[in-house]
Structures are given as C-alpha cells and as structure tokens.
Amino acid sequence: MRRTTFIESYGATCKNWTWSWSFVNKTQRFVIFGAWQEDSHHIAGRHLILDEHWATRIPKGSTKARRQPGYPQAIEHLSRVAEEGYALFTFPIWQASVGKTGAGRDPSSIGRFEPRLTPKTLVHEGGMWWAQDLSVVALHSEPDVQDDLADVGAPELGRDEGHSKPTGPGHYFPRDRKVREDVLKKSGEKCERKGCSEQLRYKSFLDVHHILGIAKSDRVTNCVALCPNCHRDAHYSPNKDALNKQLHAYARKRPSN
Ligand SMILES: [Zn+2]
Ligand SMILES: [Zn+2]
Incomplete structure (x- = not known):
C-alpha cells in the first residue's frame, strides 16, 4: 500500500504528498505522524516523531543546509494537538538502509512503514517530540x-x-x-x-x-x-x-x- 493511499483512507491530508511528514484531518480533529521504530528512537513506551534538528538538512553531496518544508507543517500539526485538543495517531516507520540518503535521520529517510494507526499522547522534551503509549500514561501519571x-x-x-x-x-x-x-x-x-x-x-x-x-x-x-x-x-x-x-x-x- 502506498503511504498516500493509507493516509487518505483516514480522510487526512497535507500540503504536499512528497515532502510532508505529518497529516491532518480538521473535520475529525486529529493528526497523523510516523513513529520511528529503531531502538535509538524508541524508549519506554514512546517513539520519536519529530526532532528540532530536522528543521534543516544537508543534502547528499552538498555542504549547505536546506530548510525542510515538512518541519513547519509538523510543528503546526503538533500545536493543534497541544493547544486545540486534536488527537494524535501514529503509524510505525523504519529508516531506509544506510547510505541511501544524506546525513542524519529524518522523515525523508523513511524506508518502509506499516499501515496501522495507534492513538498516542504527545510528549515534548529537549527539542524532541515523542508519541507516548496511552497505557503508559494511564498507569504512571x-x-x-x-x-x-x-x-x-x-x-x-x-x-x-x-x-x-x-x-x-x-x-x-x-x-x-x-x-x-x-x-x-x-x-x-x-x-x-x-x-x-x-x-x-x-x-x-x-x-x-x-x-x-x-x-x-x-x-x-x-x-x-x-x-x-x-x-x-x-x-x-x-x-x-x-x-x-x-x-x-x-x-x-x-x-x-
Ligand atoms: Zn495544565
Ligand atoms: Zn485555584
């Protein structure tokens, strides 16, 4: 299944299907993010969904950082969760094999994803945004x-x-x-x-x-x-x-x- 087909099946949309990292359904008031599954970005019931270091990126073979259009859109989507009570859903994503992309992990280096949405709680800490399992929140508030x-x-x-x-x-x-x-x-x-x-x-x-x-x-x-x-x-x-x-x-x- 293509990512676009999967996201659209939930009535969610974005500014651009090529560079967007996150998606919104304003009628039903929820946003969708990919959640990294690798160990380094998965701790204690939470998965990384956004890092402020992803605001810019140095393309392969270049020395100049380029602004990532997916970043401001992701921030806008997260503030809907934090301030307007939108629900947050994630689907699992894995990084592309090393060497396929330029330096650094960000959503432009997604290798594969699983078409499965899970409700999460948003956690913001040290310049990183995490999707936290709801069960963890309920048990350990x-x-x-x-x-x-x-x-x-x-x-x-x-x-x-x-x-x-x-x-x-x-x-x-x-x-x-x-x-x-x-x-x-x-x-x-x-x-x-x-x-x-x-x-x-x-x-x-x-x-x-x-x-x-x-x-x-x-x-x-x-x-x-x-x-x-x-x-x-x-x-x-x-x-x-x-x-x-x-x-x-x-x-x-x-x-x-
Ligand atoms: Zn409060
Ligand atoms: Zn009071």
Missing part, C-alpha cells in the same frame, strides 16, 4: 512533573493519592524542573488564578500549568501554579479559553520575569 491533557484527564485514577511513585519505565515527562521550581517560587506557593489563592497544603499540591501547551514552550512566562481544581478548569471548563488568556496575561507580567 505523575501530576507534579507533567502538564498535558493526560495529567488531568484520568479522574478515575485518583490522582490526589499522589504518593505511589511511578515504577520502571513509566517515569517519563521529565520537564524542566527548574521552570517548575521557579514558577512555584514566584507563585508564593499559592494558586495563581485570580480570586482563588489556595495555599500549598503539601508537597505536590500545586500543579504547574503550561498555558500554551507543553509543545509550545516550557518557560516561566508560559506557566502558572494552579491548585487541582483550577488546573482542571484550565483544561476542561467551558470558559477555559478566557481563563487561559487571563492566566497568560498574569504570567507575562509577573515581577522579575
């Missing part, structure tokens, strides 16, 4: 170091019992701890939503919420400390857009940013 829809999306797991430490490969989402610490310090250990001011009751009581989504930025000006109730509101309340706007204005104006 650790609210105090993660912020995406998964951190507040599983009420049946009783996340306020946060004492059971994740075990084994489930210890994922190691966001920038410095950002988290800075945000908590600036917050005065209080929920930063206007009119709330819940105090820190115990360690890990406050979440650090990424207002623009984790894929966009992991910076203090994009983060606020929120109590669990306000954090849920920021993701799920009907007024979440207005709330996030207010939180963002607040975070940007915080002293000594």
Whole structure:
C-alpha cells in the first residue's frame, strides 16, 4: 500500500504528498505522524516523531543546509494537538538502509512503514517530540512533573493519592524542573488564578500549568501554579479559553520575569 493511499483512507491530508511528514484531518480533529521504530528512537513506551534538528538538512553531496518544508507543517500539526485538543495517531516507520540518503535521520529517510494507526499522547522534551503509549500514561501519571491533557484527564485514577511513585519505565515527562521550581517560587506557593489563592497544603499540591501547551514552550512566562481544581478548569471548563488568556496575561507580567 502506498503511504498516500493509507493516509487518505483516514480522510487526512497535507500540503504536499512528497515532502510532508505529518497529516491532518480538521473535520475529525486529529493528526497523523510516523513513529520511528529503531531502538535509538524508541524508549519506554514512546517513539520519536519529530526532532528540532530536522528543521534543516544537508543534502547528499552538498555542504549547505536546506530548510525542510515538512518541519513547519509538523510543528503546526503538533500545536493543534497541544493547544486545540486534536488527537494524535501514529503509524510505525523504519529508516531506509544506510547510505541511501544524506546525513542524519529524518522523515525523508523513511524506508518502509506499516499501515496501522495507534492513538498516542504527545510528549515534548529537549527539542524532541515523542508519541507516548496511552497505557503508559494511564498507569504512571505523575501530576507534579507533567502538564498535558493526560495529567488531568484520568479522574478515575485518583490522582490526589499522589504518593505511589511511578515504577520502571513509566517515569517519563521529565520537564524542566527548574521552570517548575521557579514558577512555584514566584507563585508564593499559592494558586495563581485570580480570586482563588489556595495555599500549598503539601508537597505536590500545586500543579504547574503550561498555558500554551507543553509543545509550545516550557518557560516561566508560559506557566502558572494552579491548585487541582483550577488546573482542571484550565483544561476542561467551558470558559477555559478566557481563563487561559487571563492566566497568560498574569504570567507575562509577573515581577522579575
Ligand atoms: Zn495544565
Ligand atoms: Zn485555584
């Protein structure tokens, strides 16, 4: 099966079938990425789907880096996941045999793929984007170091019992701890939503919420400390857009940013 046929069978599309790395179905609100299967890009229930080093590429026999048009499109698709609640699906891809392409691994060196879509959770970390198995998220959520829809999306797991430490490969989402610490310090250990001011009751009581989504930025000006109730509101309340706007204005104006 051709890749185009496979993607189109899900009603997804892209700007260009030759250079695109990712695909979108705006009606059904999901995006599709290839997920690398090699060991070096597959750790503990997650597969690499995008690396910021793929923004440019040095073609074989050249010395000049060339912009990769698939990259900005992939970023646009990922921000739909991070900010607009689009679902993420991946299909397995393997690298072409060494020597076929120029230096470096990126989606232009895909050797083969399997026409099979799996739902995933997006993880952004150190310039790389990963597709995380949903089962791993459900079993090992650790609210105090993660912020995406998964951190507040599983009420049946009783996340306020946060004492059971994740075990084994489930210890994922190691966001920038410095950002988290800075945000908590600036917050005065209080929920930063206007009119709330819940105090820190115990360690890990406050979440650090990424207002623009984790894929966009992991910076203090994009983060606020929120109590669990306000954090849920920021993701799920009907007024979440207005709330996030207010939180963002607040975070940007915080002293000594
Ligand atoms: Zn959040
Ligand atoms: Zn609050």
